[in-house]
Amino acid sequence: MKLSEQDKLDINDLMDFDFGVRVIARILDYCGMNISSFNQDNAIMSFNEGRRDVGLHIVKMLEDEIDSLTPYEKKLYEANRYRQNLFDEDRKEESINGRNPKQPNRATTE
DSSP: OOOOOOHHHHHHHHSSHHHHHHHHHHHHHHTTTOOOOOOOOOHHHHHHHHHHHHHHHHHHHHHHHHGGOHHHHHHHHHHHHHHHHHHHHHHHHHHHHHHHHHOOOOOOOO
């Protein structure tokens, strides 16, 4: 992804402050970056994946600017990448089993 010079300046300005880092962290949590998007209802799962895609876009923007991050921001970034790697391992297990291991199988009554 190619960021404009203004986008780069805006990201750097935002991440220069603790509140900016906290806001980005809350947005990424809201986007469901570290939880499963699986749902037996395809529409809900698609919605969850759309939300997660926004988070992935933000992370990609931050990765493009990783060299200019402060040591604190790099630690936050590495912590999020670690959490994401754990989540990705869970998703692999989920796809092997064909379901979300954290959700019980429920029979539908129709």
